[in-house]
Amino acid sequence: MLIQFYNVSKIYPNGVKALNDVSLKIDRGEFVFLMGPSGAGKSTLIKMLFREEIPTRGQIFIASRSIVRMKRKEIPALRRSMGIIFQDFKLLENKTVYENIAFAMEVIGAKPSDIKYRVPELIKMVGLKGKERCFPGELSGGEQQRVGIARALANQPLVLIADEPTGNLDVGTSNEIMELLYDINRKGTTVIMATHARELVRHARKRVIMLEKGRVAGDYPDGEFLA
Amino acid sequence: MILRNFNYFSREAFRSLSRNRLLTLATISTVCICMLILGIAVLITVNASNFMQHLESDVEIVAFIDKSVMPSQVQLIGKEISTIQGVKRVKFVSKEEGLEQLQEKMGNKNLKETIGENPLPDTYEVQAENPHDVPEIARTIEKIDGIYKVKYGQGVVERLFEVTKWVRIVSITVIVLLAFGAVFLVATTIRLAIFSRRKEIYLMKLIGATDWFIRWPFFIEGLVLGTFGALVAVGILALAYNSLINNMQMVFFLPLVVKSEVINRLYLSLVGIGALLGIVGTFISVNRFLKV
Ligand SMILES: Nc1ncnc2c1ncn2[C@@H]1O[C@H](COP(=O)(O)OP(=O)(O)O)[C@@H](O)[C@H]1O
Ligand SMILES: [Mg+2]
Numbered sequence: 001m002l003i004q005f006y007n008v009s010k011i012y013p014n015g016v017k018a019l020n021d022v023s024l025k026i027d028r029g030e031f032v033f034l035m036g037p038s039g040a041g042k043s044t045l046i047k048m049l050f051r052e053e054i055p056t057r058g059q060i061f062i063a064s065r066s067i068v069r070m071k072r073k074e075i076p077a078l079r080r081s082m083g084i085i086f087q088d089f090k091l092l093e094n095k096t097v098y099e100n101i102a103f104a105m106e107v108i109g110a111k112p113s114d115i116k117y118r119v120p121e122l123i124k125m126v127g128l129k130g131k132e133r134c135f136p137g138e139l140s141g142g143e144q145q146r147v148g149i150a151r152a153l154a155n156q157p158l159v160l161i162a163d164e165p166t167g168n169l170d171v172g173t174s175n176e177i178m179e180l181l182y183d184i185n186r187k188g189t190t191v192i193m194a195t196h197a198r199e200l201v202r203h204a205r206k207r208v209i210m211l212e213k214g215r216v217a218g219d220y221p222d223g224e225f226l227a
Numbered sequence: 228m229i230l231r232n233f234n235y236f237s238r239e240a241f242r243s244l245s246r247n248r249l250l251t252l253a254t255i256s257t258v259c260i261c262m263l264i265l266g267i268a269v270l271i272t273v274n275a276s277n278f279m280q281h282l283e284s285d286v287e288i289v290a291f292i293d294k295s296v297m298p299s300q301v302q303l304i305g306k307e308i309s310t311i312q313g314v315k316r317v318k319f320v321s322k323e324e325g326l327e328q329l330q331e332k333m334g335n336k337n338l339k340e341t342i343g344e345n346p347l348p349d350t351y352e353v354q355a356e357n358p359h360d361v362p363e364i365a366r367t368i369e370k371i372d373g374i375y376k377v378k379y380g381q382g383v384v385e386r387l388f389e390v391t392k393w394v395r396i397v398s399i400t401v402i403v404l405l406a407f408g409a410v411f412l413v414a415t416t417i418r419l420a421i422f423s424r425r426k427e428i429y430l431m432k433l434i435g436a437t438d439w440f441i442r443w444p445f446f447i448e449g450l451v452l453g454t455f456g457a458l459v460a461v462g463i464l465a466l467a468y469n470s471l472i473n474n475m476q477m478v479f480f481l482p483l484v485v486k487s488e489v490i491n492r493l494y495l496s497l498v499g500i501g502a503l504l505g506i507v508g509t510f511i512s513v514n515r516f517l518k519v
Contacts, residue, residue, distance in 0.1 A: 050433060052433070052519060073437075075435075076435040076436065076437045077435070078435070079432075079433060079434065079435035080434075080435035082435075084433055084434075090426070090430060092426070092427055092430070094246065103430075103434075104434050106235060107431045107434055107435075107436035107440060107441075108434065108435055108436055108440075109231075109232055109235075109440065111231070112231070151434075155434070155435070
């Protein structure tokens with residue numbers, strides 16, 4: 001089992017109870033939607049996966065390692081096993097497409113020769129060939145998210161974590177990005193994606209975990225979420 | 228591995244320096260101004276302490292020998308004085324020499340004739356290893372048989388030592404306070420520089436960079452900024468101090484410290500302090516951005 005939540009609750013310092021007794025399991029290779037209205041606690045749950053937040057109560061295991069008991073110096077290794085993509089892309093504006101992707105490898109100390117080999121591969125994979133030297137400001141939203149995905153995959157993560165990756169994109173572009181994510185999942189990477197876009201989720205016919213007011217309101221296996 | 232990372236760190240540091248020109252300039256100016264003020268304070272202190280040493284080393288004891296003492300005994304008294312702990316030099320001044328000195332001082336060629344018989348006693352002029360021991364030594368000399376009076380500027384000397392002590396305490400306090408102020412100022416400027424890159428740091432953290440990997444380029448940046456700022460400050464100080472030495476020595480009658488070893492060591496320490504300032508400032512500032 002890749003990810004396990006046991007009775008996880010999160011109360012923020014300001015008293016907001018973002019998650020309430022959440023238990024769930026996600027296996028290697030799955031594609032899982034975290035569904036729920038705004039404020040349901042999706043982002044909070046996502047942030048716990050890479051330990052930006054820690055639970056107030058409960059336990060979280062990732063690849064059998066407790067996130068709660070994890071020491072500070074063990075966090076980088078955890079995060080290197082994950083790729084993260086964001087609603088607002090979080091690209092560095094002063095770096096080119098190539099540099100933004102290479103950045104992810106540089107900051108974990110990858111060899112320059114590995115970087116030179118891997119980055120063009122990634123650029124081709126997300127369909128951005130010819131745009132290597134563009135700056136983010138010169139790209140469309142969909143293209144920017146492709147850069148974000150390439151960066152997230154640079155270090156060959158076990159799991160790709162996405163918080164509303166299509167939130168800033170129109171329907172057509174969203175579908176293109178979703179196809180890319182399905183493709184990545186088919187090649188073996190676990191994908192966990194938070195979204196409030198019901199339509200998109202319904203078409204996907206993947207596993208759906210419904211969150212409502214910080215609780216798990218339903219867990220639908222592949223193809224069973226029809227609402 | 229380490230060399231490769233070092234290349235990356237330096238490249239990142241210099242890229243960031245040239246990218247954030249305004250902040251680079253602001254930090255260098257801050258360091259430079261801090262080091263200038265610090266350097267001026269240190270130069271003043273060094274010169275004041277040099278001047279005080281001059282004043283203090285001028286303090287000497289004059290022991291007056293009773294007129295009834297036999298010349299053979301006078302020599303013994305001299306020996307006894309030179310065995311007192313802390314005495315550096317003992318010089319005998321006979322009453323004839325004393326009179327000549329007095330005559331010279333007063334500029335009166337006929338003094339000898341005017342006063343007839345020499346009224347002055349034989350004296351010993353005593354210098355101490357450490358001027359601060361003078362009162363103590365004077366008391367010991369006073370107890371020797373055949374000495375009827377000891378003079379060293381009683382009262383005035385004690386006050387001089389009191390003043391020099393306070394000048395030293397105050398100047399060291401001022402320098403320490405200035406150093407703290409400099410660290411704070413530089414840390415604040417560097418915090419601004421780091422703040423402008425908080426998004427990048429956040430990303431690095433989420434990608435799985437270690438804290439040290441993130442810190443290193445900032446340390447190199449801090450080191451470069453600190454050293455460069457201090458170098459500019461030392462350049463300005465050296466120019467100013469040299470022209471002061473060349474032009475002002477006559478005006479003030481102050482014995483300015485000109486020994487190049489002393490001054491060069493001082494300049495070198497200032498550059499070192501500047502570098503340290505950059506590193507410490509970075510250390511204080513960078514950690515708060517790593518808490519992700
Ligand atoms: N850092 C935070 N501090 C305090 N409250 C927060 C914080 N982050 C989120 N919340 C609150 O927690 C609840 C869940 O938020 P979030 O996890 O962002 O939900 P979602 O992503 O599903 O919209 C909301 O009420 C939100 O206001
Ligand atoms: Mg959210």
